[in-house]
Each structure stands twice: as structure tokens, then as C-alpha cells.
Amino acid sequence: MSPRPTIENPPQPERRRLLHGAAALVAADWFALASGCASPASGRQTTRADAAARSAAIDLAPAEFALVNRVSWGASATVAADFQRRGRSDWLQSQLHPGTNDALPADVATAVAAYSISTAPFEKLLADLDAVRRDSDSRAKAAEDDAARQAAQQTYQQALSKVAREAASRSLLRALYSPNQLREQLTWFWFNHFNVHQYKSNLRAMVGDFEDRALRPRALGRFRDLLIASATHPAMIRYLDNEQNAAGRINENYAREVMELHTLGVDGGYSQKDVQELARVLTGLGINAGDKMPNLRPEQQPLYVRQGFTEFNPGRHDMAAKVVLGRKVAGRGWSEVLDELGRLAAEPATARYVSRKLAIHFAADTPPPAMVDRMAVAFAKSDGDIAVTMAAMFASPEFAPTLGRKFKDPMHYVISAVRLAYDDRPILNTAPMLGWLGRLGEAPYNRQTPDGYPLDESAWASPGQMATRFEVARTIGSGSAGLFRVEGASVDGPGFPRLASAFYYASIEPTLGAATRAALDRATSAQEWNAFLLSSPEFMRR
Amino acid sequence: MQRREFIRRTITSAAAVPLAAGSTALFAAPDAPVRVLVVFLRGGYDAASLLVPVSSGYYYEQRPNIAIARPGTAADAALPLDADWALNPSLRESILPLFLKKQAAFVPFAGTDDASRSHFETQDTIELGQAEQRSRNYRSGFLNRLATVLGARDAIAFTDQLPLIFRGDAQVPNLALASLGRAGIDGRQSDIIASMYSGSSLAGAVSEGFDVRSRATEALAGEMVEANRNALTAKGFEGEARRIGRLMRERYHLGFVDVGGWDTHVGQGAGTGYLANRLGELGKGLAAFAEESGESWNRTLVFVVSEFGRTFKENGNRGTDHGHGSVFWALGGAVRGGRVAGEQVAVSPQSMFQNRDYPVRNEYRAVLGAVFAKLYGLSAAQVQSVFPGSRPVDIGLV
Numbered sequence: 001m002s003p004r005p006t007i008e009n010p011p012q013p014e015r016r017r018l019l020h021g022a023a024a025l026v027a028a029d030w031f032a033l034a035s036g037c038a039s040p041a042s043g044r045q046t047t048r049a050d051a052a053a054r055s056a057a058i059d060l061a062p063a064e065f066a067l068v069n070r071v072s073w074g075a076s077a078t079v080a081a082d083f084q085r086r087g088r089s090d091w092l093q094s095q096l097h098p099g100t101n102d103a104l105p106a107d108v109a110t111a112v113a114a115y116s117i118s119t120a121p122f123e124k125l126l127a128d129l130d131a132v133r134r135d136s137d138s139r140a141k142a143a144e145d146d147a148a149r150q151a152a153q154q155t156y157q158q159a160l161s162k163v164a165r166e167a168a169s170r171s172l173l174r175a176l177y178s179p180n181q182l183r184e185q186l187t188w189f190w191f192n193h194f195n196v197h198q199y200k201s202n203l204r205a206m207v208g209d210f211e212d213r214a215l216r217p218r219a220l221g222r223f224r225d226l227l228i229a230s231a232t233h234p235a236m237i238r239y240l241d242n243e244q245n246a247a248g249r250i251n252e253n254y255a256r257e258v259m260e261l262h263t264l265g266v267d268g269g270y271s272q273k274d275v276q277e278l279a280r281v282l283t284g285l286g287i288n289a290g291d292k293m294p295n296l297r298p299e300q301q302p303l304y305v306r307q308g309f310t311e312f313n314p315g316r317h318d319m320a321a322k323v324v325l326g327r328k329v330a331g332r333g334w335s336e337v338l339d340e341l342g343r344l345a346a347e348p349a350t351a352r353y354v355s356r357k358l359a360i361h362f363a364a365d366t367p368p369p370a371m372v373d374r375m376a377v378a379f380a381k382s383d384g385d386i387a388v389t390m391a392a393m394f395a396s397p398e399f400a401p402t403l404g405r406k407f408k409d410p411m412h413y414v415i416s417a418v419r420l421a422y423d424d425r426p427i428l429n430t431a432p433m434l435g436w437l438g439r440l441g442e443a444p445y446n447r448q449t450p451d452g453y454p455l456d457e458s459a460w461a462s463p464g465q466m467a468t469r470f471e472v473a474r475t476i477g478s479g480s481a482g483l484f485r486v487e488g489a490s491v492d493g494p495g496f497p498r499l500a501s502a503f504y505y506a507s508i509e510p511t512l513g514a515a516t517r518a519a520l521d522r523a524t525s526a527q528e529w530n531a532f533l534l535s536s537p538e539f540m541r542r
Numbered sequence: 543m544q545r546r547e548f549i550r551r552t553i554t555s556a557a558a559v560p561l562a563a564g565s566t567a568l569f570a571a572p573d574a575p576v577r578v579l580v581v582f583l584r585g586g587y588d589a590a591s592l593l594v595p596v597s598s599g600y601y602y603e604q605r606p607n608i609a610i611a612r613p614g615t616a617a618d619a620a621l622p623l624d625a626d627w628a629l630n631p632s633l634r635e636s637i638l639p640l641f642l643k644k645q646a647a648f649v650p651f652a653g654t655d656d657a658s659r660s661h662f663e664t665q666d667t668i669e670l671g672q673a674e675q676r677s678r679n680y681r682s683g684f685l686n687r688l689a690t691v692l693g694a695r696d697a698i699a700f701t702d703q704l705p706l707i708f709r710g711d712a713q714v715p716n717l718a719l720a721s722l723g724r725a726g727i728d729g730r731q732s733d734i735i736a737s738m739y740s741g742s743s744l745a746g747a748v749s750e751g752f753d754v755r756s757r758a759t760e761a762l763a764g765e766m767v768e769a770n771r772n773a774l775t776a777k778g779f780e781g782e783a784r785r786i787g788r789l790m791r792e793r794y795h796l797g798f799v800d801v802g803g804w805d806t807h808v809g810q811g812a813g814t815g816y817l818a819n820r821l822g823e824l825g826k827g828l829a830a831f832a833e834e835s836g837e838s839w840n841r842t843l844v845f846v847v848s849e850f851g852r853t854f855k856e857n858g859n860r861g862t863d864h865g866h867g868s869v870f871w872a873l874g875g876a877v878r879g880g881r882v883a884g885e886q887v888a889v890s891p892q893s894m895f896q897n898r899d900y901p902v903r904n905e906y907r908a909v910l911g912a913v914f915a916k917l918y919g920l921s922a923a924q925v926q927s928v929f930p931g932s933r934p935v936d937i938g939l940v
Contacts, residue, residue, distance in 0.1 A: 140859065146809030146816060149859065153808055200662065266677055439718070441703035448662050449706070451680045461744060462704060464715040467751030470735055474726045519738045528731065535735045537742055 058084055060507045066403035069542050070362065071095055071394075072181035074416025076423035077503040079181060092394055096220060096387040098180035105426045108173050115166040122209040123308055125163065126289060129205050132159045160204040167208025168444040169430040175415050177426055186219035186386065187211060188411065189361050191445075192452035193354075194230040194262060196239035198445035206235035207445040223354060223384035224345035227262060231341055234287045234309045240450060243286040245279060247318035255279035257450045263344040265353035270325060277322040281329060281340045284317030285310075303333040312337065351379040355389060357455075362390070364406060365456040368398035404511070406542050407457035410440035413469060416542070417476050417534050418483070421497035427483035436472045440465060470535045477530030499530045512538050576841050576876060576917050577790055579797040579831070580685060580707070582668075583824075583848035585804035586661060588862050589869035589900065590854060591817055593648050593882070594620040596628045598889035604855040608862075610813045618813025623648075626889075627882050631813050632822030636829035640873055644880035645832075645839075647939055651887060651903040652870040653850060657896075659864040661805070664849035669707035671907055673931030684907075686710030687928045688914060689796055697796035698754070700786050707798055713747075717754050719785040725755055732756075757789060783827035787834025790842075801827075804848065808859040828873060840875035843917060843940065845910070851900045867900030870909075872939050876917065884909065884937040904937065912936040 058080045060068065068083050069075040071092070083091045104112065112118055117125065132155065139152035175184045191211050198204045214229040230236050231254075237243050240254035255278040259270050288294070288311035296304060296315050303314035312334045319331035324340060325347070344350060355375035359367035371393060378392035379385070393399055408416065414436050418427060437443045441460075447453050454460075475481050479496050512520075516536040523529035533539060594610045595601045602609050611619040613628050620628030621638050627648070629638055640646040655674060656667040671684030683705070689697040689712040699708045702718035727735070732752045739748045779801055790797055803820055810817040828846075832839050847870050852862035872879070884904040887893040895901040911925045911934035925934055 140808060146811060146860070149809045150816070197662065260677065439702055441716075449666060449680050454681070458713075459704075459709075461747050462713060462715050463747045463751035463754055464698075464717045465704075465751070466744065466747050467717075467755045470732075470751075471726050474731075478726075515738045515740060519734045522734050531727075531731070532734060532738075536738050537744065540744070 058503055058506055060084065062511050063400065063403065064088070065507045065511060067400075069416075070403055070406070071185075072419075073175045073185060073412065074419040074542070075507065076419045077501065078423050079179070080503065080507060082179060092391070095180070095182035096391055098183050098220070102174065103179050104173065104177050107428060108177050108426045111428050112170050112173060115170060117163060117166045117170065117208045117212075122206075122213065125209075126202075126205055126309065129156070129159055129163070129202065130289065132156050133202075160202060164198050164204035164207055164445060165431075165434070167211065168434055170208065171211060171444055172415065172430045172433055173426075175411075176419055176422075182390070183216070183219050185362075186390075187216040189358070190215040190219055190226055190230075192447070192455075193357065194226070194236065195447050195450055195452035196235045196445070197448045199448075200239055203235055203239060204445075206233070206238070209233070210235035220387040220390070221385070223350070223379070223386060224342050226386075227258075227345045228338060228341050230262070231258065231337075232285070232307065232310050234289075237285060237287050237310065242282055245283050245285070246316035247280070247283045250276065250279045250283070252276060252279040255282055258341075258344065261450055261452075263353065264347055264349040268347070268349035268353060274325055277324045277329075278340065280318040280320075280322050281324060281336055284313045284315070284333070285337055286313060286316065287311060288313075305334045345384055348376075348380065351376040351384070354384075355379050358386075358389065359393060360455045362393060362406075363399060363402040365458075368396075368402075371396040371398040404538075404541055407461060408540055408542050409453065409455065409460050410437055410442035410465075410469075411453075412542055413540070414440070414472065417473070417539075420499060420534075421476055421530075422483065423503075425494065429483055429485050432475075432482045436475070439468050440472065469540075470531075473534035474531040477532075477534055478527040496527050497530060498526070499533050500526065504533075508533075512536065575795050576843070577795050577797075577835070577838055577874075578917070579786065579790065579799065579842070579844045581828070581844060581846045582665070582705075582707070582798070582800040583804050583846065584661070584665060584800050584802045585806075585848075586664075586850045586852055586864055587804035587820075587848045587868070588806055588810060588817060589650070589848070589851040589867070591810070591812075592630050592633075592821060592871075593623075593650055593869045594628045594630065595626060595889040596620055596622070597626040600890050601854075606856070607860045608810055608812050608856045616813065618818075620813070624882060630818060630821050632818040633825040636822075636825035637871075637873070640829070640832065641880055645873060645875055645877055647872045647877055647879045647881055647883045649870045649872065649884040649904050649909065649937065649939070650882060651867045651900055652847075652884065652906060652909065653866060653868045653900075653902040653904075654906060655902065656850075657866060659850060659866070661849055661864070666706060668847060668849060668906065669705060671707075671929050680706065680709070682710045683707035684910075684928055685796065685798055686712050686714060689714060691920065691924045691927055692796070692918060696794050698789070698794045698798075700782070700789075700797060700799040705798060705800065715750065715754050717758055719758060719782045719789075725759055727752075729756075757793060758785065779823050779827035780830050783831040784834050787831040791835050791838050806852070807857065807861040807863060810861045832873070842874035843876045843913070844871070844873040845913075846871035846873070847906065853898050854894060854900065855898065865899035866895045867902045870904075870906065872913075876940050878938055878940060883939055904935070905932075907932040908935040909937055909939070913939050916940050 058077060060080050060083065064083065065075055065080070067088070068079055072079050086094060102109070120128070136152050136156035140149045143149040143152055171188070175188070178184050194215065196203055196207060196210060198207050210233050214233045215226060218226045218229055236254070240257055241251045242254040245251040245254065252275050256275045259268065259275065259278065260266050264270055287309050288306065289309050293304065293306070294313050294315055300314040305312035314333050317331070317333055319333070321331055322329045327343070329336060329340060352372070356367060356372045359372050359375060363371065374396050375389050375392045379389045382388035414433055418433060434443060438446075442453055477496065477499070480494060484494070516538055519532050519536070520529055523532055590601065591608070591610060596612045610630060613619050613622040618631050621631055621634055622628045623641060629641070637646055654664060654667050656664045658664060666678065669683050670678055670680070672678060672682070685697065685707045686709055690710065697708065697712065697714045699705055699714060699716040700719050701716055704714065704716045708714045708716070736745075736749050736752065739745045782799070786797060786799060801824060806817050809815070812818070828844060831844065835842055848868050850864060850866055851868040852865040854865065857863055887901065887903060891897070893901060907929040911929045911932050914920055914928060915925050915934055916936070917940055920928070925932070
């Protein structure tokens, strides 16, 4: 059992329990409008409505609001109420140790459960898609003209795209509505850390499983487990070409990236020779989507390993001795692969590199070195326990001053806006969000290169990107934008969202600067007011 | 650096460089800087269908179904350029006239030393333009390094994301013209939003963002007026290219755009068909860009690249697979055109790379480094900062 991290519990600032008179009236008006729009209650919606009703009493101090806004995918009345009910220490514990219950709203859970990625196991899904591919290919061969040939090929491409869209949708819905916000943020972080690109080969069929089964269950667990789960998933094996890596025909792609991007970091003290030697260690780790075992000599057969579509083929493995990072590695096969990945995970350079990257995502583009040091110590002492490492960051005195200053990347921007807009009424159609993320340049699973999307402000705050962000703000502010439109239905949702809620007046307004308040006062409609709030400099940061 | 300063520097440095005969037109209007647009054909276009090696029997032997007929032998035959090469017939109205005006040149056997045949890896290789054998820095594309060297603030990517080629130290905006609708935010709202950022670190980006938008909208408005008058609506890449032409004529001097749809594994067609249609659209777009550029076309270079060429032999699906050497295009008044440029080899079984693809004899960093040096009057050190470790080879493109 892992040691429970301890969180410092700083003195709670006195809460302002009462709303100011005028603001409370306005808030009540807006709130009444918003409630009037909600549809009659299912059991779940009653719970949500209760949570929303509690928001009248939510009164987070600015520092608390900032913390909730940072740990979650964006502050909302629901998460703020949870924070207020539990208190800082308990709430952080619940985020660091979320258990297995996703507790998604019933409508959302039902929608996700109906996806093909939820109803069929990954291996069956891949096998089915392979059948579609063979069928498409044979129809393409038999086709009489080029147009028919193209159409036949498209059937397979569309089937692949559907699977990837489902995965992206599930991921966004969890980010929007799971109470386990830190796990969902870390799931995105780890996918980005171990990035694969959906448009290589058939990876569109694999990204959902990579995220859901390899990374998400371990998001707050041990780094070594994350590393091995990523290394042995077909998505990674295919993306970084380790399936091409065999004794005598070395492909260094994965070996290089696992040291440069996943563990030690580019300045982590390894050489080109280490890359070559690690590539030899990794020979034989590949994919086998068929039924047949490869032909092996009798003495090799006991060394063969198969887990799902992941295969270790001793016939392709280099059994000679290697030297990696100055250590001698005997040629043993599968255990050699796992042991070497484990050693990389345990390197001091890895503790520093991973801690710093977590700090860049969760605190600042240039994180305070003292905080990163504390995290790296916690990482090393806990055998790479991510919950412990994160707890060390939250407990660092350098953490609080970073709150409210980190520029939101497009994922944070879009998700936080939709969370704020539709906290009490879950959206069911993520297609508009995927469109916005595409326009803003950060669509799920769509980073081509293994380094993952950048985490710093300079990558996202270019003039064109800011202008697009304001357009998205306007779109979200002025209507439901298709977020409630389910397939086959012509009706969309409840008009435009009511951002000027009780939660806004109690927790957000106090954090706004004079220029933003003045701008909001110039709004001529509730929709425009929404657009200005979502365009404000305060809303660009977390 | 301000625009005026940039212009001055360009002129001063240009004046310091001895100009090759024929390229003086470049600097005819000394108050206007050179314009460069890089067009990336993503997917690896089949270069042998653009620049057809009509003197090669091997070509016709290897492509029984998809070869383009020798000039004069069919309605959709290739358009002759010289004794060895002819142009895809879909470019008759667009690119051929530029070639005849000596404003278009083609560089066969062009590309990179990257033989991975991976779209992504080779696209990255080209966009990053870094020395080989070194760990890649995905935050440093060669057009960004060029923009940095030029000290220019007038570079732009006409894409929905900032591409690798423009990542780096210089802040470069991006604007997707293809999907640009009418701005939902009006002038009053822009002013109010900008007022929230006044004095903040993002103030410049916010106001420039609105500025980029409104310029694009203006360009769009003019287009609509003309469309009504000429009863013309530009679709697809042509429409996008017109907008790029307008924006680059007015303001931006270093641009990038990418065009997809070239990965023709299946049914690519020959003198007509899928690929010919795609090339036709591209050609129309580039000709429209030239038209919109107006007088500034005389100081413009459009450079068209793709990550690799395709297999020389057709595959079993009347298409082609990932290959190696490509054909790059250079268009514009700044170009010494009307010819096929660079080092050449005979198109024969003996000259194929790994027995299957066009070889690369004109490495793009070497070629472009020399082109930039001449166009902008860069020093050897400046060329090295754009393409570290490269050895510029002047093939006389400008």
C-alpha cells in the first residue's frame, strides 16, 4: 500500500457567507432564468439541480477559487460546492485518491456506455476494423473505376474515424463532468507526455484504449507502471516504430524518444550509444494482431510472450549483452525489456524531468526550482508515486503564488468555458467542442510529433490564436451551439448559457480587475456579457 | 524591429550583394520588400505526374496505366517544356503561361536525405530544416529562423495551427483563410475586448489578432464585390490563394500555406482523373495568387515543396506508394524561370534510388539556403542560422 501523502492545511480564510445585496438580487434573477430552462428532472438531474441550488451558498475566497480552478479542468458551482463541503485538505485528498467511481451524470454515462468503444473489447474492435479494411481493399480491387475504388477505401477510413471520435468524446465528457478532476487532467497530461498521433496507420482505433486502459487507471499511480503500460501498448509500439525494431535491423525511434521525451529528458545524460544499446534491448517488442504465433526454434518458445496484441518475439530479440547508461545488461528477453524500462523510471534524471514537466503543466511555464526540487525528492522517495509528487507540489510554499497566472492552453480554455456554462445541465454532443479545439490547434490525439502539445503560453497566445479564441467565446456565450443536439434530432439545447449566476457573483466577480468589470458593464445583452466574460484576461488564466 | 526598419535593412543588405544578371527586376521598386510564400503539399505528391519525363521509355514501361501521354499524342497529353520534360495537362491555363513568361522553374530530383518514407518524419525534417544526426528541436522551424534573421514582424502562416516550420523565437501569427467566416465579433466588441487587455502582456497579441482578422475580412469583402461583378466565385484552394495574395500584397511578406490530398495510393489517374484535378486546382490557385499579387509579383517567390516523391513504378491499385526524390516548383517574378533547374540525371533504371524512386540530387536546404542568401542578401552566417550545417548550392533559381 502506498503511504498516504499529507497535505498541509493552511489556516482557512474567513468566508464571506453573505452575498452583497444588489449582486444577490441580480444573481437570483439570472438563476431563476437558468433554472426555468432546465428540463424536468430525472433522478440525476435533481442531484445536479441540488448542487446548483447550493451554489447560492458557495462563497469561496479568491485563493480557494484559484486552487479549485487549477486542480480541476475549470471552476464550476459543482466542484466549488464539493470543495466547500469537504474543506481544502479533504478535497485535495479526494482528488489525489479518487477511487474507481467516475460518478458521471446519468445521461452522460448512458451516452458513453452506448459507444462502440464501450461495448466491445479493444481486441474485438480492432479485429472488426481489420475485417472492414480487408473488405474495403477487396472491393477497391474489384471496383470498375477510380471513383468506386476511392469510395471503397473510404468505408474503412470512416470506420476508423468514428472510433477515434468516440474516444475523444468520452475523454471530453469525463473532463467536463467527472468529480475526479485531477485524474482527468492527469490523464490528458500523460497522453500528451506519451504522445501518439491518431493519423498514423490505424492508430485512430487505438488511441481510446491507450488513454483509457494504459494511462488513465495509472494517472495517479507509479510512473514506472505508466511507462511500461505505454511502452507495451500497440499504439506506442506502432507510433514509434518499435514493431520494426529487430536484432540486426535496429530501429531506434522509440528507444530515442523514451529517453529524450518520456524519462530522462534531452539533457538527462545519455549518449547516442545509449540510444543504440537501448534499441537493442527493445528488439522483439512488437504487435501481432493475428491468430498465429511466429515460427520459433524450440529453445526460443518458452521466451515468447503475448498480451492482447502486444507480442514479445524472442526470434527478433538481440540476446547478446548490452551496456545502457554504463550498466551491463545481460540478454534475457522480456524481463530484460521490463527491467530496463523500470531502471529508466528510477533514474534521478527522470524524477527531475517528470516533476518539472508536471510543474510546468500545473503551476507555471518556468516553475520555481525549489518547488521542482521538493517534487523530485518526493518522486524519488516514493518510487515514482505521482499522487505523492503532486501532493508535494500542492504543499510547496511556492505553489500558491502561481495560482491564477498560468495561461490556459486551448483544452483548458474550451473545457473550462463549457464547464462554467453548462455545469448544471450536461451537454451530450462534443462535436462543437472538437471543432473549436481543432480551430484552436489542440484537437485530441492530433499532435503529430512525439513531444506532445506544448504547455507554455508562447505556443498558444499568438495573435491569430487569440482572435480565434474570442470567436469561440462569442459562440459559446451566445447559444448552445449544437452541444445538446443528439443524432437525428433537430432541436438543440436551452438557448444561451447564463454565466451571470450566483456562483459568478460569489466566486468569480471578486477576482476580476477594474478593466474587465468596466467592459462587462458595457455589454448590451446577456449573450454579449457572456462573450466578454469568456474573453476576459482573467478567464484566459488558471 | 519595425516594418520600415526591416525594409531598410533588406534594401541595404541587398545592395551590398552583387546581383546576377536578370535578377535586377527584383529590386526595381526599392521601397517594397521581397515576398516569399512556401506552399507545402502534404502527403507526398506524385512529382512524375507533374513534370513528366517524356523522353524516358522507362517511365512509360513502369506506368502502363497512369503515365501521361507524350506531347501531341492525345487530347490529355503532357505540355512540352523542353526535350526531356513536359507538364501535366491540367496546368495549361495556369502554370504553363507563367513558365512561358519565364516566371516558373521546376527542380526535379529535389528533396531531403531522409529516407524514412514516413510522411510525418519527412515533413518534420523539411519544416525543421535542422542539421542531421542531431536531436530534433521541435520548437524551431526554418521559416521562423528566417523571420528571426530578417527581424521581420510580417510573417504569417495561413493555417489553422501554427505549423512546425513557423515555430520558434519570432512570434508569428496564424490565420486559416479557408475556414474564415464572417467575423462574429464586430468592431465595437473588439474594442471592448481589447480594452480589457490594455496594459497587459497580451495587449499586443490581442490587438494584432483583431487587426489580422479585420484585414482578412476586408480582403474578403473586396473579393465579394468582384465576385458579383465578374459572376465568379472562387472555390477551394483558389479562393484561399486569392485571399493570401491580397494579404501578402498589403502586409505580409513571408507566408506559409499547406495543401493536402496528395497521398495517391489508389486510382490517381493519368492526364485526367484525381491527381490531374488536384494539380489543376493547385495551379489555378497559384495563378490566382499571382494575379492578386499585382505589381508585387515581380518581387515574389513562391516555393512549392512536398515531403517526398512517390514510387516510380505504379502499384497494383493504379496508384503510387511512398518514394523519395520529388520535384519542387519556384514561381514568381523573382524567379529565373522558363527552365528545369538543378542537377539532373537520366530517368532510367540505373538512376533510381534503392531501385524504386527518384534520387535526391538537389537537397532542399542547400538550394533554399542559396536562394535566401541571394533574395535577402544574407551573410553566410545568417544562412547558417536558418539552415545549420548546410552547404548552400546556387542552382540559379533567382
